[in-house]
Every structure is written in structure tokens, then in C-alpha cells.
Amino acid sequence: xxxxxxxxxxxxxxxxxxxxxxxxxxxxxxxxxxxxxxxxxxxxxxxxxxxxxxxxxxxxxxxxxxxxxxxxxxxxxxxxxxxxxxxxxxxxxxxxxxxxxxxxxxxxxxxxxxxxxxxxxxxxxxxxxxxxxxxxxxxxxxxxxxxxxxxxxxxxxxxxxxxxxxxxxxxxxxxxxxxxxxxxxxxxxxxxxxxxxxxxxxxxxxxxxxxxxxxxxxxxxxxxxxxxxxxxxxxxxxxxxxxxxxxxxxxxxxxxxxxxxxxxxxxxxxxxxxxxxxxxxxxxxxxx
Amino acid sequence: xxxxxxxxxxxxxxxxxxxxxxxxxxxxxxxxxxxxxxxxxxxxxxxxxxxxxxxxxxxxxxxxxxxxxxxxxxxxxxxxxxxxxxxxxxxxxxxxxxxxxxxxxxxxxxxxxxxxxxxxxxxxxxxxxxxxxxxxxxxxxxxxxxxxxxxxxxxxxxxxxxxxxxxxxxxxxxxxxxxxxxxxxxxxxxxxxxxxxxxxxxxxxxxxxxxxxxxxxxxxxxxxxxxxxxxxxxxxxxxxxxxxxxxxxxxxxxxxxxxxxxxxxxxxxxxxx
Numbered sequence: 001x002x003x004x005x006x007x008x009x010x011x012x013x014x015x016x017x018x019x020x021x022x023x024x025x026x027x028x029x030x031x032x033x034x035x036x037x038x039x040x041x042x043x044x045x046x047x048x049x050x051x052x053x054x055x056x057x058x059x060x061x062x063x064x065x066x067x068x069x070x071x072x073x074x075x076x077x078x079x080x081x082x083x084x085x086x087x088x089x090x091x092x093x094x095x096x097x098x099x100x101x102x103x104x105x106x107x108x109x110x111x112x113x114x115x116x117x118x119x120x121x122x123x124x125x126x127x128x129x130x131x132x133x134x135x136x137x138x139x140x141x142x143x144x145x146x147x148x149x150x151x152x153x154x155x156x157x158x159x160x161x162x163x164x165x166x167x168x169x170x171x172x173x174x175x176x177x178x179x180x181x182x183x184x185x186x187x188x189x190x191x192x193x194x195x196x197x198x199x200x201x202x203x204x205x206x207x208x209x210x211x212x213x214x215x216x217x218x219x220x221x222x223x224x225x226x227x228x229x230x231x232x233x234x235x236x237x238x239x240x241x242x243x244x245x246x247x248x249x250x251x252x253x254x255x256x257x258x259x260x261x262x263x264x265x266x267x268x269x270x271x272x273x274x275x276x277x278x279x280x281x282x283x284x285x286x287x288x
Numbered sequence: 289x290x291x292x293x294x295x296x297x298x299x300x301x302x303x304x305x306x307x308x309x310x311x312x313x314x315x316x317x318x319x320x321x322x323x324x325x326x327x328x329x330x331x332x333x334x335x336x337x338x339x340x341x342x343x344x345x346x347x348x349x350x351x352x353x354x355x356x357x358x359x360x361x362x363x364x365x366x367x368x369x370x371x372x373x374x375x376x377x378x379x380x381x382x383x384x385x386x387x388x389x390x391x392x393x394x395x396x397x398x399x400x401x402x403x404x405x406x407x408x409x410x411x412x413x414x415x416x417x418x419x420x421x422x423x424x425x426x427x428x429x430x431x432x433x434x435x436x437x438x439x440x441x442x443x444x445x446x447x448x449x450x451x452x453x454x455x456x457x458x459x460x461x462x463x464x465x466x467x468x469x470x471x472x473x474x475x476x477x478x479x480x481x482x483x484x485x486x487x488x489x490x491x492x493x494x495x496x497x498x499x500x501x502x503x504x505x506x507x508x509x510x511x512x513x514x515x516x517x518x519x520x521x522x523x524x525x526x527x528x529x530x531x532x533x534x535x536x537x538x539x540x541x542x543x544x545x546x547x548x549x550x551x552x553x554x555x556x557x558x559x560x561x
Contacts, residue, residue, distance in 0.1 A: 030408035114536065116510075
């Protein structure tokens with residue numbers, strides 16, 4: 001006999017499912033309806049169906065595509081950088097950290113601070129008069145770039161995001177690396193393998209699933225970035241740092257273009273659905 | 289030799305990744321006068337004046353209100369997420385229900401950009417009168433916290449030996465009694481971890497705070513950005529830094545004390561799921 005019957009199980013699931021349906025299912029339906037309606041703030045309760053004109057408007061909007069391009073590049077670049085540095089740190093620092101676990105705390109500290117707050121902090125760090133980075137660059141090299149202008153803002157944001165979230169990738173890799181049994185490494189070392197060969201042929205293959213997962217988690221978070229970009233540069237000079245999330249936010253709050261904002265949301269939802277579907281298929285195949 | 293190199297790499301990594309926090313801390317301890325002449329990383333005359341100003345002159349920027357809003361909303365968002373996720377996790381771990389549909393959907397929710405729900409939620413809140421309320425913000429934070437809470441609790445309950453449930457069952461306990469009186473005490477550590485991690489996540493949330501609150505229920509993350517916006521071009525960096533440090537302190541302290549537990553929950557669903 002099952003410990004908990006299916007009927008009881010359903011009962012226990014009901015509160016969570018009901019809550020999610022109310023707060024996410026209902027908005028999803030509203031999204032779909034508004035995305036095919038002509039609607040303004042005055043006609044919120046009586047949207048008039050207007051076919052796919054909102055979608056056409058979004059897909060013809062150059063701003064939309066440039067923000068999608070921003071998000072894609074941002075996601076790929078930051079996820080790659082975070083995973084590479086995180087992997088190096090995890091493997092290189094493992095002997096130190098396994099002896100002194102408390103050293104993990106300062107490495108994890110950036111993860112505890114709100115990304116929005118970190119974005120604000122960088123306003124200070126990079127400020128041309130009050131910030132230490134421009135100050136020292138002037139002292140040592142006599143010149144300092146404008147970190148947040150149209151040419152550099154993207155690079156600056158990639159560095160900001162990478163520095164804050166590398167600890168996450170590092171943490172995943174360190175845990176996966178620590179889980180590899182020591183005798184596997186010792187055996188190959190006895191067989192004359194160099195430390196580099198052990199990493200290349202033993203550790204990395206065993207850590208591959210974690211590498212893939214970490215990359216995807218970081219990619220998704222980078223792709224949907226909002227907080228630190230908004231706090232540090234907003235949409236940036238000439239819209240140069242408009243991510244998809246910021247595009248939707250501005251379409252709604254600044255322009256009041258509800259239909260456009262909602263249609264862009266639906267497009268983003270479809271895109272993330274496809275990515276997640278592929279990822280789940282991949283993970284499913286691995287388990288089998 | 290290799291040992292020394294590891295220490296050096298460790299130090300560089302810690303300094304680089306925590307650099308904004310270090311700079312903000314140093315700036316918050318400088319006097320108004322020193323700030324105008326010395327943007328560097330040393331302090332000639334450390335002072336607590338900036339903190340005093342932020343904590344005592346609350347007429348223009350009431351930091352207590354923001355801190356209270358963040359605390360209340362985060363408590364609602366964490367507590368409710370656990371109340372909803374715990375029975376669901378029990379059902380998923382111990383029955384046939386929910387494994388095929390609910391669990392995967394909720395896990396994937398973590399990866400969906402929540403902004404796509406933000407606009408209808410904004411309208412819904414307008415109808416329900418939940419805009420700019422702590423409860424409204426707390427309810428959204430529940431959504432943010434639910435996925436990870438469910439994953440951590442499913443993992444924790446699955447690790448509890450089934451024999452424990454069975455023994456209680458023999459004594460005629462109902463499944464509700466088993467859940468509340470056997471399983472709940474056993475997985476207490478996981479509940480605590482979920483709470484801490486959820487609280488940090490909720491405290492640090494920004495997007496919904498920005499969209500759904502305007503004055504009465506504004507959380508700390510958004511309040512700090514107001515501080516910058518209000519001061520326009522002439523930001524007083526000393527007090528601004530004190531504001532940022534005070535806003536970052538609660539989650540940072542929790543995180544530093546509980547880093548072991550948090551590293552486990554942060555990777556839940558990534559390593560085990």
C-alpha cells in the first residue's frame with residue numbers, strides 16, 4: 001500500500017498549484033489576450049481584439065531586435081567567462097579550500113548582495129571624480145576610459161555581471177570536483193599521469209554534466225538580466241544597454257505601449273520555453 | 289610554492305569579486321571633506337558620521353521604513369513559500385502525484401524571466417488594490433521563492449527513510465499526522481536552510497519592488513536607487529555608501545554565517561535535480 005494515496009497527494013499539492021495558477025496562470029492568459037488586442041491604459045477592461053498587429057509591431061521594431069541581440073551576447077559572454085574562471089578557481093583552489101572550508105565564505109559573499117545594490121555600488125566605483133578605479137588609472141596611466149559611455153558600457157556590464165556571479169559557477173564546480181573519489185585520481189597518478197592530464201581526462205569528463213548545467217543557468221540569468229543593468233546604466237547611452245527585460249519594462253512604464261510590451265513578453269516566453277524544452281530533453285537523455 | 293600561489297590567487301579572486309563592497313565600505317567611513325580630495329582606497333580619518341546621518345536624519349530619506357518593508361515582505365514571501373511548498377514536496381516525495389507535471393513545471397519556473405508576468409500582475413494588483421502594499425510584494429516574492437523551496441524540500445524528504453513513515457502508519461497515524469509530526473521535525477534543518485536562502489533571495493529582489501511599489505511599501509533595494517535619483521548629479525557619496533552598506537548588511541550577514549547551508553541550497557536542483 002502506498003504511504004500516501006494519489007488522492008491525498010493531490011490534496012497536498014492543491015495549495016501550491018492553486019497559488020501558482022492564480023499568480024502565473026491568470027497573468028499568462030491576460031498576456032495572450034492583450035497581446036492580440038488594441039489596448040491603452042484607458043481601455044484596460046475592454047480590450048478590442050486586433051489580430052496580430054502588436055506582434056507585427058514588435059517584430060518590426062529595431063529596438064526589439066537590438067535588445068534581443070544585447071541579451072543574447074550578454075548571456076553567452078557572461079556565462080562563458082563565469083564558467084571558465086569558476087572552473088579554474090574550483091580546481092586550482094580545491095586543495096586550499098578542502099583544508100580551510102571557512103575560506104568559502106568570502107568567495108560566496110558577492111552572491112549575497114542584491115545585484116541592484118551591486119549595480120549602484122559600481123556607480124561609485126567607476127565615478128569619474130569619486131571612484132577609485134578612474135582615480136588610480138589617472139594616477140598610474142594619466143588616462144581613464146569613460147566606462148559607461150556608448151562604446152564601453154556593454155563591456156563594463158559584462159565585467160560587473162561576471163565578477164558578481166563567477167562565485168556561483170565556482171561553487172557548483174567545486175562541489176562536483178570534491179565529489180570525485182580521491183582514489184580515481186590517485187590511481188591515475190600512480191599510472192604516471194600528470195596533474196594536467198588528470199584534470200583533462202578524469203576530472204573534466206566527470207564534471208561535464210555540471211558544466212552544462214552551470215552554463216545554462218548562468219546563460220538564462222544573463223539573458224534575462226535587469227537589476228544591475230537598470231541600476232548602473234538604465235538603458236544606457238543611445239539605448240546601448242537595453243536588455244530584453246529592460247525593453248519590456250520601458251515599453252510598458254515609459255511609453256505606455258501595453259500591447260507592444262505584452263507581445264514582447266509572449267515572444268520572450270516562447271523563446272525561453274523552447275530553450276528549456278531543449279535543455280530538459282538533453283537532461284532526460286543523460287539520465288537514461 | 290604551489291601553496292603560496294594558491295593563496296595569491298585566492299586573495300586576488302576575493303578582492304576582485306568583492307571590490308564594489310570593499311570600495312563602498314571604505315567610502316562610507318570617510319568624512320565629507322576627505323571624500324572631495326581622496327577617492328583612493330585608504331582612509332586618513334575614519335568616521336561614522338555618514339552612518340549617524342543616515343540613521344538619525346530621516347526626514348528626507350527614511351531608511352527604517354525601507355528596511356521594515358523589506359523585512360516584512362521577505363518574511364511573507366519566505367514563510368508562505370514554505371507553507372505552500374512543504375505539503376506539495378511531501379506529496380511528490382511520498383506519492384504518485386505531482387512527479388510528472390507539477391515538479392518539472394515548478395522547477396522550470398526558476399528559469400523563466402519573471403518580467404513576462406509583470407505587466408498582467410501589475411494590472412491585477414491595480415484591480416485588487418495590492419499595488420504598493422507589503423502583502424502584495426510578499427505574495428510575489430512567494431512566487432520567486434517557491435521553485436527552490438520545492439526542490440530543496442523534495443530532496444530533503446526523499447532522504448528521510450520510508451521506514452519512519454511506515455512505522456507511524458502501523459500505529460494508525462494519518463498521512464497528515466505523519467507529515468506534520470514525523471517528517472517535519474526530521475527535515476527541520478532543510479526547512480531552516482530554505483528559510484534563510486529564501487529570505488536572502490526575497491530581500492535582494494528588485495524588479496517587482498520597482499514595478500509594484502511606489503511609496504508606502506518600497507523595499508530597500510529600490511529605496512537605495514531612489515536615494516541616487518533624488519540627489520541628482522550631486523550624490524553625497526559618503527551617505528550614499530552608508531545607505532548601500534546598511535541595505536546589503538542583513539543578507540550578507542546571514543550569508544556569511546550560514547554559508548555552508550546556503551551553498552547546499554544554491555546548488556540544489558542544479559546538482560541533484
